[in-house]
Amino acid sequence: MPFSSLRHYRAAYLTNDLTAGTLVYLAALPLCLGIALASGAPLFAGLVAGIIGGIVVGVLSGSDVSVSGPAAGLAVIVGESIARIGSYEAFLVAVVLAGIFQLGLGLLKAGRLSSYFPNSVITGMLVGIGLVIVLKQIPHALGRDSDYVGEFEFTQLADQENTLSELYRAVVTANPGAVAISVVSLLILVFWNRLANRGIRFFTILPSALIVVLVGIALNQLFGHYLPGWYLGDSNEHMVRIPVLSADKGLASIIDYPDFSVLADSRIYLIAATIALVASLETLINLEATDRIDPLRRVSSANQELVAQGVGNILSGLVGGLPVTSVVVRTSTNVFGGSRSRLSTIVNGVLLLLSLFLAGSVLNHIPLSCVAALLILVGFKLASPGVFKTVYREGRSQFIPFIVTVLGIVFTNLLTGIVIGLAVGYLFVLYTNSQSSFRVIRDGKNVLVKFQKDIYFLSKPELKETLRSFKPGDSVLVDGRYASFIDHDIYVLLVDFAKTAQTRGIGYELREVTQRKQNLPSHAGV
Template sequence: MLSSNPLQPLTHYRKAYLSSDLTAGLSVYLASLPLCLGIALASGAPSISGLIAGIIGGIIVGALSGSEVSVSGPAAGLAVIVLDSIRTIGSYEAFLVAVILAGLIQVVMGLLKAGRLSSFFPNSVIRGMLVGIGLVIILKQIPHALGRDNDFEGEFEFGQFADRENTLTEIYQSFVTPNIGAVIISLVSLCILIYWDRVAAKKRRFYKFLPAALAVVLVGVGLNYLFKQYMPDWYLGDSSGHMVRIPLVSADKGFLSIINLPDFSVLANPRIYVIAITIALVASLESLLNIEASERIDPLRRIPSSNQELLAQGVGNILSGMIGGLPVTSVVVRTSANVMSGAKSRLSTIINGVLLFLSLFLAGSVLNHIPLSCLAALLIVIGYKLTQPRIIRGIYQEGANQFIPFIVTVLSIIFTNLLIGIAIGAAVGLLFVLYTNSQSSFRVIREGHNVLVKFQRDMYFLSKPQLKETLLSLKRGDSVLIDGRYATFIDNDIYTFLIDFEQTAKTMGVSYELRQVAQRKRIAPTYAPI
């Protein structure tokens, strides 16, 4: 078992994990690259800001994270908040100050052990989040696979800002006007990915060592080059709308020529603190939920530290804001890609960050030749692995109290966005938890005309409808005993109803008795001084 201590040198990890982490790191990088750029554009920020956040999330947060498999970077769930915040505060440089302040707030939250809040979300909602994100990935990548690249990569909102379409109308438009070259590249890429997984499962060394994602990218670039030579009508262009687009580093000024630095003069504006608190809370919630989800898909079943994760995210956001990056969170899509690609340790996340950094210097010669359609195929396969029918079928078999919050979360994420979907799912999940508890708060035992109603736990107002229905179903001649000995708390609504029902029982011809039923309130425990 790997240690979760981020200060432990990576050389102490098992060498057997190295090849898996190298392969996973490259695969995650290829999935992260267009997402980092697309989320930046969807946020109304400079495209380089997404890459910076991805680099910080991979190298810094990856090294400090409370999870061995979580991958951090810019998040689609924050895109709307970032876009609105930049407009509110007036400039991207001013917004960067809010990112730094949000990081400081997260560090404080981690020190105060606020990470435990993630445990309050029902398991059905966490699983719904994974499946919902998987379906959104598939739905959002279908247009890119068909060559319609009007929308930004990484925008997971149902309503799209780039072209004013929504998820479903965008798919319809992509089938109406497909790009033949993109369709061929995506179909060939899908075939390669399916074949690669099946052969790798048979322990073929070559296929296990060489990432399928890399093979797909090489084939996609090669096919597009062949189209240029022999089928110009199918050619997707070069570094245009159908390609990965990375900003070029100026040869004379280097990295500093393309980054933005924070404008600290905005600290006098009170609005910056509201924005910072909003980013801190939303980014923390998304990160905490994602590491809860990462625990469920981690093949080694390691339990991540949520408080350590908050500290890592805080440090990441401070550094990201300092050098012009978007807010950083732990992200479901990249974490899933990491696990599905066979990652065993945090080394894969760090490799992803290093490769994103190197991208800044390789963009002109290599990466801007990669078609989005082949990367769409890669993301569709990742989405499918999160939404396999057996997963949904298994949750359905667990019963309505698990399946309904799950499916509500899935549908809410698809038709709104990640954060609203989780909020709706959590609300429904909480209602089911309360309902389930109310259904088992008392037992009814009948022997002939003798009826025992035995309170098994604390009685809250939610149990009142079922209790009322039980008592009103009694027949003339019945004798009922209400036994409240095992309830340490009886809600005022329940107590008042039981007292008032005595007169109703006489009218019904029912003998009615209460045993140790009193209006009891919770009393805080007292402790003797030591």
């Protein structure tokens, strides 16, 4: 049940959840705005999606620590869809329909598909995202803010640079004020968290992220008075920038509403299906990753999560928001911030809502280099060098899909990297599952071929080579008692080899070898 975690809520969790919620909010604020820019949508659309993802999906979610909102992985799809359908209001209809599709998937129990994602790919996704966060935030930490915050494509939409060329240009054009703020911010985060881990009450109560933001604002203002060359100003380029509500325009005036007249256009249904499919895939994969990093090791309900995402997208589309998904960056920030329940996610959503009214006073003075420091620390925790060593020790069947997923995400984008990783991961799953399906035991001329488990098509080449290796005079027994299923091609190969064995002078017997034991009779003494 959505409220099960809050029904048994412990007061001891409150500090952790408020701290984590504040940290997620500070990271989510520029991400929501950056993703809206990258999508070619109104800025408020990103905030609306973040608010609904935090409050509505947070309440209904199948996970206690997952955080939803606008996703970088959908930015290109959203931008292309808006251009194809002609207006943002028409696109909002697709968001509503996508939510309805997701709601249906959840009710049909399609969430079980999340169990079919290989662990190596899930781990690779977490590490790949961690590396992308670090690589994409270093330029912001150095004061180069030409790319959208939250845009994780290798080839950048804003300036046509790529991740590596952007790093080079950021180093060459480093702004001393931004560097000073980001370095001080990282030092505060590291030492503050260490002191909090020692149980010192002062450091456990106050969120380190909030202190970093306040120090960043103060430093920039000091630079303006005493070091003008380091001053970042209050420009859109270097600051978090939320559109300010004017006195004559209330909240209702900035909300876009869907244009349902486009329901007669068949293109809207294809766009909706695409959004629903991609958003559901990203959500389910992130949910698997969330359970992996949840310190309390809770098991999320994938079906309930799809229902929550569906409701969230229906509401987001109705009030002008971007599509929402469960997002790995914000979820990781939430977990590493110490979240213990869904309350932290809800706190994040409430703070985003309040941002609409606080923008002009404080929030638009936050340097992006502050936020970059927060995200760099999250990215480093995700992409810890120890993870590479651990997966490498597990063997190549785990390491190759893992590293392919990591490289795919870094050098393309999140969705493409995951698809590439899944393709390689499934190939290795098929390969490893085909291994050791049977054993060959030889005692002189007596040979036992013993099936140790169900035997599938992929074992055919190895089995064929085994049959060809028998020599005249051998006495072969194929024992299928331990295989409840034998692939049709395998079955035909074994039966047909009886004639080959007879012509070559090989004794050959099949014991309980059938395609399906319950349907076909066994063949003995063939």
